[in-house]
Amino acid sequence: MTLSKPPSQPPPRSGGLPDRLLSPLRWLLHRRFAREVFTLQVGSFATMGLQFVTSVIIANELGAANYGRYLAARNLLDLVTAFVNLAVGQALITKLAAAHARRDEEESLSLLAYFLKVGLIVGLIESAIGLLAGNYVGALFIEDPEAGNLARVLFVIPPLTVILNMVVLALQSSRQIARLTLLENGALMTTSILNAGVVALGGGVHGLVYSAAFAPLLTSTAALWVYRTTLPRMPGFPTLGQLVRATPFVPLRRYFAFSALVSIDKNFAKLIALVPTTLLARYSTKPELAYFRVGFNLMNFLSVPLSPVARNLYATLAETLAKRGARQMGMTLLKASLLAGSISVVSTAFMILASPYILLIYRHEYGAVQPVIYALGLRFALLGFGVGLGPVYQVLNAMKLAIVTKAVPAMIMVGGGYVMISQYGSVGAALTLVAAYMVGDITNAVLVPWMVRRAALDGSVVAEPLSSGGKL
Numbered sequence: 001m002t003l004s005k006p007p008s009q010p011p012p013r014s015g016g017l018p019d020r021l022l023s024p025l026r027w028l029l030h031r032r033f034a035r036e037v038f039t040l041q042v043g044s045f046a047t048m049g050l051q052f053v054t055s056v057i058i059a060n061e062l063g064a065a066n067y068g069r070y071l072a073a074r075n076l077l078d079l080v081t082a083f084v085n086l087a088v089g090q091a092l093i094t095k096l097a098a099a100h101a102r103r104d105e106e107e108s109l110s111l112l113a114y115f116l117k118v119g120l121i122v123g124l125i126e127s128a129i130g131l132l133a134g135n136y137v138g139a140l141f142i143e144d145p146e147a148g149n150l151a152r153v154l155f156v157i158p159p160l161t162v163i164l165n166m167v168v169l170a171l172q173s174s175r176q177i178a179r180l181t182l183l184e185n186g187a188l189m190t191t192s193i194l195n196a197g198v199v200a201l202g203g204g205v206h207g208l209v210y211s212a213a214f215a216p217l218l219t220s221t222a223a224l225w226v227y228r229t230t231l232p233r234m235p236g237f238p239t240l241g242q243l244v245r246a247t248p249f250v251p252l253r254r255y256f257a258f259s260a261l262v263s264i265d266k267n268f269a270k271l272i273a274l275v276p277t278t279l280l281a282r283y284s285t286k287p288e289l290a291y292f293r294v295g296f297n298l299m300n301f302l303s304v305p306l307s308p309v310a311r312n313l314y315a316t317l318a319e320t321l322a323k324r325g326a327r328q329m330g331m332t333l334l335k336a337s338l339l340a341g342s343i344s345v346v347s348t349a350f351m352i353l354a355s356p357y358i359l360l361i362y363r364h365e366y367g368a369v370q371p372v373i374y375a376l377g378l379r380f381a382l383l384g385f386g387v388g389l390g391p392v393y394q395v396l397n398a399m400k401l402a403i404v405t406k407a408v409p410a411m412i413m414v415g416g417g418y419v420m421i422s423q424y425g426s427v428g429a430a431l432t433l434v435a436a437y438m439v440g441d442i443t444n445a446v447l448v449p450w451m452v453r454r455a456a457l458d459g460s461v462v463a464e465p466l467s468s469g470g471k472l
Contacts, residue, residue: 047185047192048304054196056361058208059294064365066205068286071293072144073151073209075277076137077130081158082267082274084126092259094394096173097315098322100236109238113250115166116243118259123159130155142281150205153213160216167223170231175315183226187219261399266390268406272436275413276429279421287365292426295372298358299380302347306384309340313391321395326455329395333388333452344384352377368426375430379437389444396451405443409436 059067092111099107130137131152138148164187171180191212198211224240231237238246276296280289313336321329355373359366393402413436420428 045304047188048301050189051192052301054192055294055297057196058199059290059366060363061199062205062208063363064287064290066286067293068281068288068290069147069150070205070208071277071289072142072147072281072286073154074212075274075281076134076141076148076151077154077157078270078274079141079278080129080137080155081126082270084129085122085263085267092255093169093173093314094318095255095258096169097175097318100174100234101319101322103236105236105238108236109242109246110250110254112166112170112238112243113246114252114255114259115169116162117247117250118252118256119162119165120159123162126158127155141278144281147281150209153209156213157216160214160220163220164216164223167227167231170227170237172311173315174231174234174237175312176230176234177312179226179230183223186222190218191215258397258399261403262394265393265399265402265406268403268410272406272410272413273433275410275417276421276433279414279417280426280429283418283422284425287368288425291366291368292372292429294362294366295369295376295426295430298355298369299348299351299373299376302344302351302380303383305343305347306340306387309336309384310387310390313388314394317388317391317395321455326396326452326458329392330449330452330456333392333448337385337388340384340387341382342384345381348377348381348383351380371427372430375427376434379434382438382441386441386444389448392448392451396455398451401447401451405440405447408443409440412436412439 062070092115096108096111099111134148134150134152134155135145136148138151139145164183168180168184171177171183194215195208195211198207201207203211228240232239276292277289280292313333317329317333320332352373355370359369362369390402393399413432416432416435417429420432422428424431
């Protein structure tokens with residue numbers, strides 16, 4: 001009798017330096033959360049590169065004064081949407097993620113129909129305000145009726161983006177990250193290329209306004225195709241026909257209280273971020289406004305690797321809380337915050353060192369941006385440590401507390417901004433923004449651990465084993 005030869009075994013790992021360096025990466029890629037974040041980051045970095053190139057083209061072609069005019073007009077649109085938008089956006093992501101996890105088709109249909117109905121109502125109200133009273137809006141906020149007239153075209157954007165935002169919500173809630181990455185980054189790239197192309201061909205500031213206003217027609221059409229070919233095949237998601245039929249009849253009161261609180265919190269944060277631009281447009285010059293925005297946008301590229309972590313934490317923390325309890329959710333939040341904080345510190349240091357060379361590709365007048373970048377350094381170095389703040393407040397249903405925590409930073413931003421901007425222009429705006437966010441960061445560093453401990457002691461959430469074997 002001949003014994004069969006045993007199958008060959010793979011050679012043992014060498015344990016050398018390359019293997020030791022790659023082992024953390026192998027471990028991360030076996031975790032679903034890490035794979036999803038990595039996928040989002042790849043798309044974000046590609047988009048970031050293209051947006052940087054197109055932003056340089058637009059800034060150089062328009063010059064600081066005209067670029068400031070466009071930014072003032074865009075700021076008016078953002079201000080109106082922040083004031084009016086009370087019940088859509090990211091508000092429903094945790095509820096939709098939970099409904100998808102339960103395969104609750106009725107709840108998923110109601111949530112998406114509510115989003116579509118309220119989104120269209122709010123978007124049309126925002127458009128009506130801007131189209132009918134653009135010059136009055138400009139005079140009210142920044143004492144510039146001409147900027148309000150320029151912004152009128154931009155006010156067609158809100159209702160045109162509702163479909164895209166709804167599909168993004170559905171993909172994010174179901175953790176369809178690859179499709180989400182392609183759709184979102186494709187939309188951003190398309191818009192950036194169109195805007196830069198129009199400006200480069202001599203369209204000027206008016207051409208840029210029209211390009212920015214009507215690009216959402218293309219991206220929303222692509223979003224409809226993605227929804228139709230993807231989501232109805234998954235358990236729990238309705239077809240487009242079912243969604244259209246349900247939208248007129250879904251009651252507004254069903255989710256309004258919760259979604260309004262979440263949206264108020266988001267819009268409060270958005271208003272704090274918009275105050276420097278608004279005050280610069282009102283009390284300083286258009287070039288100073290352009291200097292601040294160029295500096296802020298350059299530094300804001302550092303948020304690109306952090307944004308996927310924050311967005312994915314909404315669904316991940318909700319799932320972890322439901323299945324494993326508040327204590328494990330807190331550990332997930334801590335690990336994500338430390339990782340993101342390390343990224344923000346290192347990337348901010350690199351940006352500050354590299355910024356003098358980056359600014360060489362702009363017009364000579366943009367050399368005034370350098371002090372703005374230095375002033376914003378501390379804010380962006382600490383940015384990653386707060387990556388999970390929005391998700392944890394929402395998951396723990398503590399939105400009233402989240403809104404209250406923004407009251408003092410908002411007062412600092414408005415009061416301090418008025419004083420600093422009138423004296424120091426773009427640098428004053430940057431320093432005031434840093435001070436306001438620092439106060440908010442210190443407050444959250446105390447409140448968030450307290451909320452997690454309270455949720456863990458409450459015992460209202462029963463921990464259950466994860467169906468995936470515990471790997472997120």
